[in-house]
Amino acid sequence: MIELHHLTKRYGDKLAVDDLSFRIPEGVVTGFLGPNGAGKSTTMRMILDLDRPTSGEVTIGGRRYAGIQDPLRQIGALLEAKAVHPGRTAYDHLLWLAQSNRVPRARVDEVLDLVGLTAVARKRARGFSLGMGQRLGIASALLADPQTLMFDEPVNGLDPEGILWIRNLMKRLASEGRTVFVSSHLMSEMALTADHLVVIGRGRLLADLPMAEFIKRNSRSSVRLRTPHQEQLLDALHGAGLRAEPGPDGAWEVVDGDPVVLGDLAAAHGVTLHELSPQQASLEEAFMQMTADSVEYHMGAAAPAPPPVWGAGWNDRKPGKES
Amino acid sequence: MAVFPAVAQSEWTKIRSVRSTVWSLVSVFLITVALGLAISLVARNNPTDFTEGGRPFDATAISFIGVGFGRLAIVVFGVLAVGNEYSSGMIRVSLAAVPQRGTLLAAKTAVLGALALAASLVTVFVAFFVGQAALGGGLSTSLGAENVLRAVVGTALYLTLLCLLSAGVTVMVRHQILALAILVPFILLISPILTLVPVVKDWIKYFPDQTGGAITQVVPTDDLPYGPWTGLLICAAWTAAALLGGYLVLKRRDA
Numbered sequence: 001m002i003e004l005h006h007l008t009k010r011y012g013d014k015l016a017v018d019d020l021s022f023r024i025p026e027g028v029v030t031g032f033l034g035p036n037g038a039g040k041s042t043t044m045r046m047i048l049d050l051d052r053p054t055s056g057e058v059t060i061g062g063r064r065y066a067g068i069q070d071p072l073r074q075i076g077a078l079l080e081a082k083a084v085h086p087g088r089t090a091y092d093h094l095l096w097l098a099q100s101n102r103v104p105r106a107r108v109d110e111v112l113d114l115v116g117l118t119a120v121a122r123k124r125a126r127g128f129s130l131g132m133g134q135r136l137g138i139a140s141a142l143l144a145d146p147q148t149l150m151f152d153e154p155v156n157g158l159d160p161e162g163i164l165w166i167r168n169l170m171k172r173l174a175s176e177g178r179t180v181f182v183s184s185h186l187m188s189e190m191a192l193t194a195d196h197l198v199v200i201g202r203g204r205l206l207a208d209l210p211m212a213e214f215i216k217r218n219s220r221s222s223v224r225l226r227t228p229h230q231e232q233l234l235d236a237l238h239g240a241g242l243r244a245e246p247g248p249d250g251a252w253e254v255v256d257g258d259p260v261v262l263g264d265l266a267a268a269h270g271v272t273l274h275e276l277s278p279q280q281a282s283l284e285e286a287f288m289q290m291t292a293d294s295v296e297y298h299m300g301a302a303a304p305a306p307p308p309v310w311g312a313g314w315n316d317r318k319p320g321k322e323s
Numbered sequence: 324m325a326v327f328p329a330v331a332q333s334e335w336t337k338i339r340s341v342r343s344t345v346w347s348l349v350s351v352f353l354i355t356v357a358l359g360l361a362i363s364l365v366a367r368n369n370p371t372d373f374t375e376g377g378r379p380f381d382a383t384a385i386s387f388i389g390v391g392f393g394r395l396a397i398v399v400f401g402v403l404a405v406g407n408e409y410s411s412g413m414i415r416v417s418l419a420a421v422p423q424r425g426t427l428l429a430a431k432t433a434v435l436g437a438l439a440l441a442a443s444l445v446t447v448f449v450a451f452f453v454g455q456a457a458l459g460g461g462l463s464t465s466l467g468a469e470n471v472l473r474a475v476v477g478t479a480l481y482l483t484l485l486c487l488l489s490a491g492v493t494v495m496v497r498h499q500i501l502a503l504a505i506l507v508p509f510i511l512l513i514s515p516i517l518t519l520v521p522v523v524k525d526w527i528k529y530f531p532d533q534t535g536g537a538i539t540q541v542v543p544t545d546d547l548p549y550g551p552w553t554g555l556l557i558c559a560a561w562t563a564a565a566l567l568g569g570y571l572v573l574k575r576r577d578a
Contacts, residue, residue, distance in 0.1 A: 049422045051577040052575075066422040071422060072419070079416075080412050083412040083415055084411060085407050086411060087407075092336060095336050096336040096337045100417075102326065
């Protein structure tokens with residue numbers, strides 16, 4: 001069980017990770033979400049003891065990462081796609097990793113086969129595409145058959161085929177009962193794979209909840225109505241006890257509305273409809289909304305204002321325009 | 324805790340599986356032997372050119388002419404073997420696999436030192452015998468002659484220390500080009516130039532190349548305030564300081 005206790009990382013006067021506490025649930029895929037620069041990679045590096053926290057700590061089964069013997073047998077991680085010496089073959093890269101954690105040599109061929117790199121095993125990594133580099137990184141993570149896997153933005157820069165492959169791999173790992181902790185800046189990607197969500201923004205924890213819960217809270221459905229007879233429509237809705245919110249381009253939206261009821265209502269009142277369409281708010285929007293708020297909040301409260309260039313932005317500094 | 328033999332075996336795989344490290348070590352041998360051979364052949368035909376200023380003819384020094392350049396190759400080997408982890412970002416993979424940083428550095432140093440020592444010993448003995456053969460019966464010396472065996476073995480130890488010193492500096496600066504930019508002038512350029520400056524002349528004698536170089540000479544060329552073995556010890560102290568500095572940087576800094 002990986003637990004983060006008040007984890008904080010400060011680079012100079014920049015707070016990269018700010019008092020982060022959560023635990024990674026076991027046996028499921030946890031999506032670690034946040035916009036670029038939210039502190040996801042820094043957090044992952046601190047879990048592996050690569051970066052030292054300014055304060056707080058991470059424990060893995062109650063111990064520090066540095067206290068684990070042959071740690072690759074417990075946690076396999078992919079942090080960077082091409083953290084491989086360009087002049088070394090895929091096989092030799094996996095071989096030295098295996099030897100360092102006393103993993104049998106035969107396992108190298110197994111994982112090469114697993115990620116589909118057997119044909120290029122004896123080729124030097126210099127000639128590898130990003131996708132092949134990613135597969136090699138995943139092979140290193142799987143090498144010692146760990147119970148927990150950690151991937152930092154594994155689909156970044158991959159073609160659709162590569163993305164699909166990673167998605168299926170994560171599902172398979174979870175179906176084997178492994179713990180998968182995967183970061184992404186795309187909610188849409190996580191919605192397809194993750195069972196649990198941890199969202200951070202500006203290094204702070206914004207949400208830590210099951211995926212189903214996030215979807216329930218944030219999947220707002222509505223019906224969009226467009227008509228040349230706005231007054232009549234609003235009167236009709238009001239009469240039926242329904243509340244409409246203004247939508248884009250003069251349209252109106254009825255939250256949790258039923259298109260059948262709304263269509264019948266318009267017909268009954270003789271209102272011509274130019275549009276009657278069910279709307280589903282995307283999870284991506286909900287996620288952007290969640291993190292955008294945090295970014296603004298921190299911009300106002302924590303981040304020091306940059307020194308103004310002389311004369312720059314004079315128009316923004318008029319009274320009443322302070323943010 | 325990480326198991327030392329396993330980590331050492333993994334470090335050995337790292338070194339042997341990259342061409343640049345293998346070739347830099349092979350070039351130590353080739354450069355040292357080839358130059359020694361060439362100059363020995365020149366000396367065979369013009370022996371008087373090598374006794375100017377009343378100096379005795381030093382057959383060992385002539386066959387070791389190449390060591391000056393072999394030093395450069397072994398410095399490159401030391402820098403590459405450690406520094407390629409930093410240029411490729413692989414250091415984070417290494418530290419995730421072996422988070423006990425002291426063990427990692429110790430294993431690296433042990434493998435690197437053993438390899439450098441083995442290669443240096445082969446290099447100096449081959450350079451010595453090839454050089455003596457080229458000089459011919461009248462001019463050559465033998466291992467049994469005074470101070471010769473000490474100079475031959477000492478040269479191998481000196482090269483090994485330079486290799487480890489380079490590795491230590493590379494771990495400290497965490498960048499192979501930067502490490503070379505510091506080491507090459509420091510070892511090969513600064514002291515020959517600065518020995519001409521009277522004020523610092525006495526200090527320069529304690530630099531790694533000067534202290535370590537003392538043991539390579541059968542006939543001392545400079546008047547040094549220490550003997551050959553003391554000189555080698557001072558050079559070893561420089562190496563230990565560089566490795567300790569590397570250890571502290573590796574231990575404290577974020578990877």
